[in-house]
Amino acid sequence: MSSEQKLETLKERLRTVADIRGAAHVLGWDQSTYMPPGGAEARGRQLATLESLAHEKFIDPEVGRLLDALAPLEADLPYDSDDASLLRVARRDFEKASKVPSKFLATFSEHVAKSYGLWAEARPDNDFAKVSAALQTTLDYSRELSQFFPGFDHIADPLIDNADEGMTVAALRPLFADLRAELVPIVEKISAQGETDESVLKGHFPEAEQLAFGLKLAKAFGYDLKRGRQDKTLHPFAVNFSVNDVRITTRVKEDDVSECLSSTLHEAGHAMYEQGISQSLEGTLLANGTSSGIHESQSRLWENQVGRSRGFWEHTFPKLQKTFPDLENVALDDFYRAINKVSRSLIRTDADEVTYNLHVIIRFDLELALLEGKLAVKDLPEAWRERYRSDLGIASENDTNGVLQDVHWFAGTVGGAFQGYTLGNILSAQFYEAALSAHPSIPKEVGEGKFSTLHGWLKDNIYSHGRKFTSPELIERATGQGMTIQPYVNYLKAKYGELYNLGS
Ligand code: ZN
Numbered sequence: 116m117s118s119e120q121k122l123e124t125l126k127e128r129l130r131t132v133a134d135i136r137g138a139a140h141v142l143g144w145d146q147s148t149y150m151p152p153g154g155a156e157a158r159g160r161q162l163a164t165l166e167s168l169a170h171e172k173f174i175d176p177e178v179g180r181l182l183d184a185l186a187p188l189e190a191d192l193p194y195d196s197d198d199a200s201l202l203r204v205a206r207r208d209f210e211k212a213s214k215v216p217s218k219f220l221a222t223f224s225e226h227v228a229k230s231y232g233l234w235a236e237a238r239p240d241n242d243f244a245k246v247s248a249a250l251q252t253t254l255d256y257s258r259e260l261s262q263f264f265p266g267f268d269h270i271a272d273p274l275i276d277n278a279d280e281g282m283t284v285a286a287l288r289p290l291f292a293d294l295r296a297e298l299v300p301i302v303e304k305i306s307a308q309g310e311t312d313e314s315v316l317k318g319h320f321p322e323a324e325q326l327a328f329g330l331k332l333a334k335a336f337g338y339d340l341k342r343g344r345q346d347k348t349l350h351p352f353a354v355n356f357s358v359n360d361v362r363i364t365t366r367v368k369e370d371d372v373s374e375c376l377s378s379t380l381h382e383a384g385h386a387m388y389e390q391g392i393s394q395s396l397e398g399t400l401l402a403n404g405t406s407s408g409i410h411e412s413q414s415r416l417w418e419n420q421v422g423r424s425r426g427f428w429e430h431t432f433p434k435l436q437k438t439f440p441d442l443e444n445v446a447l448d449d450f451y452r453a454i455n456k457v458s459r460s461l462i463r464t465d466a467d468e469v470t471y472n473l474h475v476i477i478r479f480d481l482e483l484a485l486l487e488g489k490l491a492v493k494d495l496p497e498a499w500r501e502r503y504r505s506d507l508g509i510a511s512e513n514d515t516n517g518v519l520q521d522v523h524w525f526a527g528t529v530g531g532a533f534q535g536y537t538l539g540n541i542l543s544a545q546f547y548e549a550a551l552s553a554h555p556s557i558p559k560e561v562g563e564g565k566f567s568t569l570h571g572w573l574k575d576n577i578y579s580h581g582r583k584f585t586s587p588e589l590i591e592r593a594t595g596q597g598m599t600i601q602p603y604v605n606y607l608k609a610k611y612g613e614l615y616n617l618g619s
Contacts, residue, residue: 118188125181129205130398135169137356144354148346159228167221174213182206197395200583204401214263223256227526234525243496243514246525251492254485257528270486274531278407279538280585287534291476297604301469305457305615313453318441320372328438329379336417337570338383339390350522351378353385358397361389372439373454380422384414391578406586411539412546419468420547423455426562455614459507461516469611472540477502478533486530544603549594
């Protein structure tokens with residue numbers, strides 16, 4: 116067999132894996148949107164079957180032999196070519212996947228489906244006890260998963276690496292500490308001013324109009340509805356069945372105009388990333404976002420840098436007023452202040468840009484403590500309350516708005532799922548700054564409801580590459596430097612300094 120034939124054989128095998136994963140995504144999407152509760156058990160089994168099938172097909176020794184045989188071809192190809200990138204990423208994935216037994220993955224995945232079902236009942240019932248045994252099992256599995264990757268410095272490192280390759284506890288702890296040191300004084304200064312009035316966001320806003328308005332904005336940003344759609348769910352997400360079918364989900368509160376909007380713009384950011392992946396990568400394992408942090412940077416950029424900017428609302432607010440009569444007599448200034456209200460709140464997904472990362476850092480620290488064995492699952496609800504009291508000055512009496520509020524620990528590993536949010540916030544500002552320095556006209560265009568220059572820059576510099584580059588490589592290529600918190604801190608200080616008269 117020639118190298119070309121071997122490469123084709125490998126690609127065919129990898130396409131089968133990608134197809135099985137795509138099918139699993141459809142089942143997962145249905146599980147979170149339309150499936151009746153009775154379907155949970157069978158769905159868990161079906162997902163486990165598909166995952167273990169994809170895993171077995173991927174770690175087939177023949178895939179390893181083909182990758183070895185193709186190493187000389189890879190070395191001859193330009194580093195950033197599609198084929199060299201596919202071989203490089205496939206080898207990395209193969210080495211990672213080969214270390215975890217299929218049986219372990221199947222058992223874990225079946226457990227996770229059950230745990231998710233329990234959480235969905237425990238959360239509205241404020242019943243942590245209902246799901247605590249399942250969480251303990253998840254914690255045990257999470258530790259076991261790390262042990263398949265010996266040589267780590269911290270038990271969480273392999274879990275973090277799965278979502279944000281190259282990141283470690285040793286790197287993240289100081290980064291988060293620097294950010295926290297910048298954020299805490301800002302939050303204190305703002306909190307000292309008392310609560311911002313957000314009553315202008317309250318009223319009656321019919322569900323159908325909210326769904327349509329959000330989707331129309333997403334479309335204006337560049338979300339392609341011929342290759343996407345929107346449905347309702349409990350915990351919004353975006354999912355890719357292929358580059359040409361990337362779906363978003365959202366949730367609506369009829370008495371609040373902001374929740375559905377921000378959720379839709381956020382998920383559209385994720386979805387545009389995956390719709391923007393080069394068609395040449397479709398059906399390969401490069402047709403996904405490259406890391407959790409980069410993915411989140413793309414959702415936060417559209418949700419916040421654009422979707423909470425003054426220029427954007429100068430253009431969009433009159434349209435919103437026309438759609439919802441309850442906003443008729445609201446001033447743009449009051450609306451702008453309300454959607455950028457900074458407050459010490461209980462719910463991460465409702466948190467503003469300034470306090471958001473404090474919510475993330477609490478979760479990050481608690482999951483490290485769980486993994487290190489320094490915190491027991493039974494003590495988690497109280498530890499949660501304590502950290503909220505000390506970091507945000509408030510705590511939830513119930514667990515529904517406390518430890519049960521986020522799905523992550525109940526639908527995946529404990530560890531690795533939260534750092535990406537804060538990395539995303541940091542990077543959203545770094546990428547936006549780079550886009551603006553390439554195209555200084557972007558803010559003016561956003562103020563006219565035009566987004567194609569920004570969308571085009573993101574597509575060229577981030578979306579199109581899929582997983583070809585690791586996040587450090589992509590950041591360097593797109594911004595000309597490594598990751599830095601400075602643009603994010605500058606952005607927050609400028610915007611909230613003006614909103615809250617903070618001085619310099
Ligand atoms: Zn997100």
